[in-house]
Amino acid sequence: MNLAIVDPTTQAGIQQYRLEQVKRRLVEANCSAIVLFDPVQIRYATGTRNMQVWTMHNNCRYAVIFADSAPVLFELSSSAHLSKEFVEDIRPALTTDFMAVGNRGVEMGRRWAQSMLSLLAEKGIAEKKLAIDRADLIMHDESQRLGLNLVEGQSIMGKARSIKSVDEVGVLKASLKTCEASVADMREKLQPGMRESDALAMMIQGSIKRGGEYPETRLLSSGPRTNPWFQETSDRVIENGDMLAFDTDMIGPMGFYNDISRSWVVGDKKPTDNQRELYSLAYQQMQHNTDLLKVGAGFLEYSDKSFELPEKCIPNRYADVAHGCGLGVEYPFIWYREDEEWGAYDGVFEENMVVCIECYVGELGGREGVKLEQPVWLSAGGPVLLSEFPFELDYL
Numbered sequence: 001m002n003l004a005i006v007d008p009t010t011q012a013g014i015q016q017y018r019l020e021q022v023k024r025r026l027v028e029a030n031c032s033a034i035v036l037f038d039p040v041q042i043r044y045a046t047g048t049r050n051m052q053v054w055t056m057h058n059n060c061r062y063a064v065i066f067a068d069s070a071p072v073l074f075e076l077s078s079s080a081h082l083s084k085e086f087v088e089d090i091r092p093a094l095t096t097d098f099m100a101v102g103n104r105g106v107e108m109g110r111r112w113a114q115s116m117l118s119l120l121a122e123k124g125i126a127e128k129k130l131a132i133d134r135a136d137l138i139m140h141d142e143s144q145r146l147g148l149n150l151v152e153g154q155s156i157m158g159k160a161r162s163i164k165s166v167d168e169v170g171v172l173k174a175s176l177k178t179c180e181a182s183v184a185d186m187r188e189k190l191q192p193g194m195r196e197s198d199a200l201a202m203m204i205q206g207s208i209k210r211g212g213e214y215p216e217t218r219l220l221s222s223g224p225r226t227n228p229w230f231q232e233t234s235d236r237v238i239e240n241g242d243m244l245a246f247d248t249d250m251i252g253p254m255g256f257y258n259d260i261s262r263s264w265v266v267g268d269k270k271p272t273d274n275q276r277e278l279y280s281l282a283y284q285q286m287q288h289n290t291d292l293l294k295v296g297a298g299f300l301e302y303s304d305k306s307f308e309l310p311e312k313c314i315p316n317r318y319a320d321v322a323h324g325c326g327l328g329v330e331y332p333f334i335w336y337r338e339d340e341e342w343g344a345y346d347g348v349f350e351e352n353m354v355v356c357i358e359c360y361v362g363e364l365g366g367r368e369g370v371k372l373e374q375p376v377w378l379s380a381g382g383p384v385l386l387s388e389f390p391f392e393l394d395y396l
Contacts, residue, residue: 034131109138158331179258182206192240211253220246227362227369240267261373318360
């Protein structure tokens with residue numbers, strides 16, 4: 001199944017919904033416009049993409065979204081043809097990246113600020129205020145000098161993206177099926193004696209041939225490299241009886257974030273008692289934290305009530321209890337209460353959020369760990385699992 005091309009009517013409906021979400025959040029924030037530099041944000045608001053990974057670290061294209069008029073896309077002049085079917089008003093982009101403009105950065109920053117002031121005036125916006133999702137230092141400084149007030153805009157986009165339309169949820173689920181099929185292909189072909197990098201390559205290849213785009217991480221490991229977590233894929237040879245654990249983190253069709261984690265024992269050996277214990281704990285964590293998800297529940301309350309790991313596993317806990325999911329890891333981000341000082345915040349789970357439940361169990365000093373993750377839709381009728389890829393229930 002290749003979902004690279006979604007039904008045009010559905011795609012147009014999703015894009016219109018997303019644009020209206022941004023406009024609504026602009027009104028709530030008392031902002032007339034927001035300029036977006038993050039390519040994922042640009043894609044969300046305009047439907048356009050252009051060298052997504054490259055443009056994440058090269059500040060060379062941006063879009064301005066208005067509360068009461070059509071978007072304006074500032075694109076690389078050599079790539080304007082990519083976006084004509086999505087945005088009517090496309091103009092040449094300015095950049096301050098040293099790679100592109102060298103010692104002319106301040107000049108280009110001033111020209112950028114002037115162009116934003118001119119655009120606001122063109123649209124009949126008297127207030128010299130512009131929300132922004134990423135603030136380049138030179139652009140920020142030159143904007144201040146010219147009286148353009150740049151204000152924080154990540155909250156506007158985070159809240160807009162957090163609430164999905166029913167069509168978005170449906171296409172996300174279909175996108176996840178391409179991921180699940182890729183994981184199934186990898187599992188069928190994987191044998192002891194292969195490298196971790198072989199397994200990752202099979203999974204990525206399966207995603208690309210089904211309309212996927214690119215992986216965001218390299219989180220597939222085996223045996224002793226599964227504990228602690230976040231050890232990137234290596235050329236380690238996988239042995240018979242090793243625990244394999246991975247987080248797909250793949251951008252699938254239409255840019256949806258295909259984010260599931262599974263773990264299993266490779267080869268023909270039965271899982272050891274320790275492997276069963278780790279898996280059972282991770283699965284319990286998954287079930288407990290999924291059942292806790294309710295529309296109206298508070299983020300900190302959810303964290304407080306989440307599954308309590310054994311003391312020996314707390315030092316190696318995952319980075320978060322749960323996080324939003326759409327075109328990437330999104331708002332909200334639910335911290336463990338042990339990590340509250342690093343940014344834990346409160347809020348409320350809302351209907352039509354999609355939340356990934358993150359589970360990792362690995363003992364401090366232990367040999368292996370188990371990683372599980374499941375995206376869940378907070379529907380009006382309660383939590384709905386979006387991935388159907390099976391768990392290892394016979395390990396329980």
